[in-house]
Amino acid sequence: MxxxxxxxxxxxxxxxxxxxxxxxxxxxxxxxxxxxxxxxxxxxxxxxxxxxxxxxxxxxxxxxxxxxxxxxxxxxxxxxxxxxxxxxxxxxxxxxxxxxxxxxxxxxxxxxxxGHPHLVPLLLPDGFEGHPLRKDFVLAARVAKPWPGAKEPGESGHGAPSRRRVLPPGVPADWGKPAAPGEASDG
The missing domain is CATH 3.30.460.80 (NADH:ubiquinone oxidoreductase Nqo5 subunit)
Incomplete structure (x- = not known):
């Protein structure tokens, strides 16, 4: 071959x-x-x-x-x-x-x-924006609601007191934080 x-x-x-x-x-x-x-x-x-x-x-x-x-x-x-x-x-x-x-x-x-005969979405709901398997896709659901199990240090809330809560990989540091008065909110 x-x-x-x-x-x-x-x-x-x-x-x-x-x-x-x-x-x-x-x-x-x-x-x-x-x-x-x-x-x-x-x-x-x-x-x-x-x-x-x-x-x-x-x-x-x-x-x-x-x-x-x-x-x-x-x-x-x-x-x-x-x-x-x-x-x-x-x-x-x-x-x-x-x-x-x-x-x-x-x-x-x-x-x-x-040339694909019917190139339309297959798995995601109507109106979904973005391409979730690209590495720059933000997994916003990990911030919006608790993730089942402790996936990252500090996520479980039951870890050692010395562990600080960190955001999941791919989530911008300021995502989901309320905007200060006079600032636009992106989350």
Whole structure:
């Protein structure tokens, strides 16, 4: 598999093998072609999953796992898109099973899959704003109501008196505090 990918893409792809799985890192321009080649040329007819990985400050990595059930080989395809304008061509025309995976990745990370037949929210309630799996997404619910269990030092209220209460990761230090007279409130 590795040789076939290297022959086809040359310097445009970085190929590595780890734990019996071939990983291909490719540019967004070759994303659709790589997945089509994996299906038609490499025998990876089983689409397992697709998701995103936030990699601030510059990019989001989109990852797809494919499998060849005859040869029992795995292929992990990865590409990076800009966080500022994350766009990729949809692979639903190659793997129908990519449909809801692309919808979820669109909703949770903000990656737009161009050509997707129905790119609408899948999991979150109507009117939800933001992309909750991006690392800069503020988990406001952790401040608005008590979190079940002691997740951070001082959150349980039952800890040692010497422990101070801290905000959960990702919550700005001034979030939720009442504004001083004459100041605008953002919480």
């Amino acid at each position: 590795r040789a076939a990918v290297e022959d086809r893409y040359g310097e445009r792809a970085t190929v590595s093998d780890s734990f019996g799985q071939t990983t291909v890192d490719i540019g967004p321009a070759d994303w659709l072609d790589l997945l089509r080649f994996a299906r038609d040329g490499l025998g990876c007819v089983y689409f397992d999953w697709l998701t995103g990985v936030d990699d601030p400050p510059e990019s989001i990595t989109v990852v797809a796992h494919l499998f060849d059930p005859v040869e029992h080989v795995h292929l992990l395809a990865r590409t990076k898109v800009s966080r500022a304008d994350p766009r990729l061509p949809s692979v639903t025309g190659v793997y129908r099973g990519a449909d809801w995976h692309e919808r979820e990745t669109f909703e949770m990370f903000g990656v737009v899959f161009e």
